Amino acid sequence: MDDLFELLKYMAILAVVLIIMGITVIYPMSSYNCHIKGDLYGIEVNHNFSGCYAKTEHSVVPMKLYEKSVMEITNINMMGK
Secondary structure, eight states, X not given: OHHHHHHHHHHHHHHHXXXXXXXXXXXXXXXXXXXXXXHHXXXXXXXXXXXXXXXXXXXXXXXXXXXXXXHHHHOOOXXXX
């Protein structure tokens, strides 16, 4: 029984470490990437925990949708994927 509690304790610690890492490392990198794409496309962007969004004339759309529409219109892949 003590082994189970020990395992749960280590799993809880691991979960906390992963959450802290996500907040301090992954989120800022994602925000930076979003703003780089905004500069590349020459548009205003908004980044939050749900993702990267491009601000267009009439609405705010997810960046992936904006990139897809730009690729279809120009037939140029700006990100080189």
